[in-house]
Amino acid sequence: MEHVETLWSMARVVWRSLFPEIWxxxxxxxxxxxxxxxxxxxxxxxxxxxxxRNYRTRDFAHDSAYYLYHRSGAQHLLLSGPILLALDxxxxxxxxxxxxxxxxxxxxxLGIVIGDFVMYWLHRAQHTFRFLWAFHTxxxxxxxxxxxxxxxxxxxxxxxxxxxxFVLFRLLGFDISAWVxxxxxxxxxxxxxxxxxxxxxxxFNRVIVTPAFHAYHHSxxxxxxxxxxxxxxxxxxxxxxxxxxxRTPAPRAFGLADVKPxxxxxxxxxxxxxxxxxxxSPKPAPPATLEGESTxxxx
Numbered sequence: 001m002e003h004v005e006t007l008w009s010m011a012r013v014v015w016r017s018l019f020p021e022i023w024x025x026x027x028x029x030x031x032x033x034x035x036x037x038x039x040x041x042x043x044x045x046x047x048x049x050x051x052x053r054n055y056r057t058r059d060f061a062h063d064s065a066y067y068l069y070h071r072s073g074a075q076h077l078l079l080s081g082p083i084l085l086a087l088d089x090x091x092x093x094x095x096x097x098x099x100x101x102x103x104x105x106x107x108x109x110l111g112i113v114i115g116d117f118v119m120y121w122l123h124r125a126q127h128t129f130r131f132l133w134a135f136h137t138x139x140x141x142x143x144x145x146x147x148x149x150x151x152x153x154x155x156x157x158x159x160x161x162x163x164x165x166f167v168l169f170r171l172l173g174f175d176i177s178a179w180v181x182x183x184x185x186x187x188x189x190x191x192x193x194x195x196x197x198x199x200x201x202x203x204f205n206r207v208i209v210t211p212a213f214h215a216y217h218h219s220x221x222x223x224x225x226x227x228x229x230x231x232x233x234x235x236x237x238x239x240x241x242x243x244x245x246x247r248t249p250a251p252r253a254f255g256l257a258d259v260k261p262x263x264x265x266x267x268x269x270x271x272x273x274x275x276x277x278x279x280x281s282p283k284p285a286p287p288a289t290l291e292g293e294s295t296x297x298x299x
Contacts, residue, residue, distance in 0.1 A: 030071030050196035063148035097173025107178035143255035219251035
């Protein structure tokens with residue numbers, strides 16, 4: 001009996017050293033958040049009469065794993081946190097805080113507009129440059145859209161995005177409360193965008209990204225997934241000519257024809273295998289969009 005208690009004590013010490021208590025608490029919160037979002041979105045989708053079989057797929061299992069990984073803070077604990085901490089002093093010269101001192105509401109509005117503008121161009125870059133595209137394919141590889149697919153992001157892609165956000169935060173100097181408000185709004189809208197909720201906003205469809213608008217971006221057709229890059233605001237796509245014509249039939253399938261990960265491990269490992277292949281292949285010509293504009297792809 002003493003041996004069992006000793007082994008149990010040793011196991012608890014190892015567990016606590018590998019997974020700090022704060023991470024365990026964040027994992028519990030992430031799980032509660034996941035269940036709450038799942039129930040709410042599922043109920044709304046059923047009431048709307050949309051398909052819910054997506055939740056019985058391997059894709060949803062993979063999406064859920066990524067969802068809990070990011071919501072639990074594991075990304076920050078294992079990768080982003082140490083790197084951003086190391087960059088704190090070298091990037092201190094960017095700490096100009098251009099917008100500090102403004103009213104909180106104005107900071108939130110500017111955070112939404114400026115942050116979404118920057119992320120629009122980062123998203124276009126992910127479809128333009130081979131290195132970024134390789135890791136972005138993890139997000140596009142899902143063939144069944146669910147709210148959890150919003151966080152199906154490769155850790156390397158998230159790291160790049162967090163470095164960009166870190167630089168933006170230093171330059172603009174938002175109050176933490178304003179930044180958190182923008183972050184929560186972006187996450188809420190992002191999860192709705194990846195659901196099957198038939199949300200329409202009338203004339204505001206040309207301003208705010210809806211699930212129908214974003215669904216085109218997950219089409220396996222290149223002329224569609226190389227478009228509709230907006231995160232919160234669709235206005236950037238209409239402004240810069242990357243919006244799919246609203247009269248285009250809704251996509252019936254999702255994913256990528258040449259990326260078919262069959263396991264959770266593959267969604268993580270495949271981009272590293274893909275990278276050398278992308279750089280050995282010739283640069284593909286940009287396709288024409290439905291509106292006659294050209295869009296970029298890995299270059």
